Amino acid sequence: MRFSNPMELKNCLTNYVVKNGYNLYYEKNDSQRLLVRCSKDSKNPSCPFRLWASWMSSERSFQIKSLVDDHNCSRIFKLGSIVTYKWIGKHFKNKLLKNPKMSIRKMKAKVSTKFNLIFSVTQCRNARRYALDEIKGSLIEHYGKVWSYDEEIMRTNPGSTVKIDVNAMPDSTTYFSKMYVCFKSVKDGWIATCKRVIGVGGCFLKGIYRGQLLAAMGRDANHHIFPIAWVVVAVENKETWKWFLNLLLSDIKMRISHGLTLISDQHKGLVQAIKERVSVVEHRQCARHIYANFKKRFKCEQYRKFFGQLLLVLLNQNLRAFFEVDKACDAYENGISKSFNSIIDLARKRPLLTMLEEIRIYAMERIFWGVIYSGVQKYEVRIGNDGYAMDLTNNTCGCRSWQVSSIPCVHVVAAISYLNRNAEDYVIPWFHTTMFLICYNHTINPLNGSSMWPEAPYMKPLPPQKRRLPGRPTLKRKMDQSERESKGKTRHTISKVGAVNRCTICRERGHNSSTCPTIPADVASTSRPKNKKPKKCKKEKAPHVEPVQVDDPHPITDALVDDPVNDVSAQPVATRQRIRKYSERITKIGLRRKVLKKEGSTDHHPMVLE
Structure with a gap:
């Protein structure tokens, strides 16, 4: 053969x-x-x-x-x-x-x-x-297709926005930096039907080339997740957030940002980016992350009690008085961003284009499957003696819940029922079924396989340069103390930031034993280096030597004894004591332990033990 x-x-x-x-x-x-x-x-x-x-x-x-x-x-x-x-x-x-x-x-x-x-x-x-x-294909070929992916999206979905940023090196090579994607059908659906409330958040990527995925989530008429835009960046900081917000606000036709509400976690650089880019926007920070950051800053149990007392005080106030009206959303948590991160958990382990394709397919399937019936009907019984004034003509209530959420509150429902009217007639059109269907009336056109993508006239970028973070690499995010306690993990660690050292020799604060002023400089220089164990020397047996009798050629005579030259004073001569080496101290400690354990005696070694 x-x-x-x-x-x-x-x-x-x-x-x-x-x-x-x-x-x-x-x-x-x-x-x-x-x-x-x-x-x-x-x-x-x-x-x-x-x-x-x-x-x-x-x-x-x-x-x-x-x-x-x-x-x-x-x-x-x-x-x-x-x-x-x-x-x-x-x-x-x-x-x-x-x-x-x-x-x-x-x-x-x-x-x-x-x-x-x-x-x-x-x-x-x-x-x-x-x-x-x-x-x-290999990762080099994979990242080399980002420009072709851009061309394919623009060919099949005209009006979409795809922005790719690369880092150019002096040797004419380019490395991938960040990429922004927003489909035309998605942004048209949000502009036409969705509430002007956007949740922004980010999550870590878990592939070979690490980075972060930043996303903007809207809410449809049924309070479901509505992905608007997403971007892949190497590092999350103020500059990347400003780059993302500029493109996002330009796509949704709100560059001035009046009438927009952003709900976010306290991500790195996000608060500063919002203040610099959209200072007039209503920015609601997630209450859950505020509590988590409070527990990080104040870890004692008494502070948590103070936090609970503070909440009780705030509950007596009208918190909705600080919310802008006509937003049809009274949410103060960013749960939609966390839900989206959980949905794409497996996709975050894929290469760049594979992950983006899974997100695109998820958005397409939501548009196809999302046509379901939704009715807003809330019936509750009023409890308590408090009274609220309302105006059905201007759609206002004393509790401000109707103005903020645009859904009739229990007080309004009680008044509408008294008038024998339908409460659904007082709901704004954003919550109607027709608006819900129009929101998903726009479709994302399918793409061809990577082998049929058009060739782009740009230099193919290389994968991003690997950036190793300090410490052990991790895939899971660090849980807060409250999450660890809810899962049964009761181990607590105390931070040493701001702690004052105490010397183990003089028991004074502000220094340790290696820099103690009571120890002379020459003695401190012979001390063992910090965090270094002494090397163990191999024990070698001394060779056996037979005793030999040697005759003294100059024996001591009486004349020599009586010689005044050899007369030595009985007073002790002051001699400088040699500083004991560290190895000698270790040997002394070992011999003392043997004596205490009755494994030997002081006669077996010429060193005297105190």
Whole structure:
């Protein structure tokens, strides 16, 4: 048999092994020859199977020269390296194309069932990555298609807005920076029917190239999520938020921003960007994040009690007095942004264009499935002796709930029922079913596959430069203390920011033991460095030496003793004591422990223990 290269022969051998369960291995494997045998390191090493192949000298083909196709070994279910992850990825590519969200564990079970073999999780993980790369191309080719994706959106959905920003290097290479997408049908639907309330938020991306997805969410007539625009940025800061807000306000025809309400979390740079770009807008900050930030700043339990007392005081006031009217929304939390982040949780792990396509498909499916009946009917009984004045002609009530939410409150319903009228007649058109249907009357046109996208006359950008954040990389966001407590996690940590050090020697504040002023400078210099353990020296036995008797050539005589030169004063001579090294102190401590444990005595060592 002839093959164009050795790789084709190896693929055929892998198919042969998987079908029959033979333990083949490559005894010789290079670019010129291939020798295959069976049953390496098995209970039956004498299997006669042998295959020899090499290049033909007369033509450019790789041919099997000799083959002994006999086996006396038994079938096995765990093959060696002859079955590679690339082979698994090629045979499982079509299923991953239909279901790219398939988990590795599920893929391992399907592969093992299909081929009746045992595969490892690592093989399946590499095979899945290889198959997805084969489907979507490498990341360099993937990011090189962003301009073509822009052209395809503008071709199929005229009037949409797509902005791509790249960073140009001195060597003429470009790196992807950020990308903004807003479809014409979505912004037309929001302008025509939706309330002038937008929730803005962001979430982290979990792919190879990290970044953040910023999105603007509206509310339809049934208070459902209505995605308006989204942008992918490398870093969330004031500049990226201003760039996003400028494009968003331009698309929704509200560059002056009068009559617009923004609801947001306290993201990095968002508050400053709103003050600089849209200072006249009504900005409502999410109450849940205000409470979370309060708990971060004041962690003691007594402060939480004060926060609760503060809320009780505020409840006695009319909080809606600070809300602008005619917005048809009395929300003070940004739940729609959090819901959108939860919906695209799996998409955030995909490459850039794959993630954007999943968001686009989600918006298309919402428009198709969102045509459902919705009626606004609220009937409650008034409790209490408080009275509120209302004007049915001007649509006002003393509690201001009707002016803020544009939905008749319980007090208005009581008055309307007394007049035998229909309360639905007093609801503004934004909540009518016709407006709800018109909101989804605009459609997002489908796109062709990436192979049919038009070529853009721009330089293909490279993937964004990797930016490693300090610390251990994480995929999950950091939960607040209240969330950890709700999930049963009671571990608490105390921040050391602002804490004053206390010296363990003099017990004074403001310094530690290494900088204590009571220790002389020469003694402090011999101390052990901080956070460094002493090195353990290897114990070596001294060589045994036999005692030797040596005669003194100059014995001491009486004349020498009486010599006045050798007369030494009985007064002690002042000598400078040597500073003990750190290693000597460690040795002393170890000997003291041995003495206390009765493992030795002071006579065994010349050092005197105090």
